[in-house]
Amino acid sequence: MSVVKINAITVPKDKQERFEERFKGRAGAVESTPGFEWFELLRPLEGTDQYLVYTRWESEEAYRAWESGQDFARAHEGGGSDLAPAASDSSHLWSYEVIESAAPDRP
């Protein structure tokens, strides 16, 4: 059963451009991580000011291995004081289990 890990980050309006720029220059290592299934950066349009970093994994173990490994550390190297001004200190990790999913039924 896949698991979804969402990092919800509140980014003040004046930092959004910089925040998105950082993701454009992201490490790109997660793609080749065992058990990785999907990544999306979601920009808020209305109802919230939280960006969502959506990731889906084959298993909890696969996520944990990535999160505790060097690729995660490298992807967040700017970390701490450098990330803080871009993202404020407001970040939450949400965990879900996929219980149903669908893709378009096209020929």
Ligand code: HEM
């Ligand atoms: C305080 C916590 C976090 C902040 C502020 C943050 C912010 C960022 C930023 C700005 C980047 C773009 C690269 C960079 O400039 O460093 C990035 C990369 C990324 N973050 Fe986070 N992040 C945090 C924790 C997490 C967590 C817990 C997850 C788990 C879902 C996650 C998932 C990712 C992914 C998948 C990438 C792209 C990695 C790649 O390209 O290989 N982040 N993050």
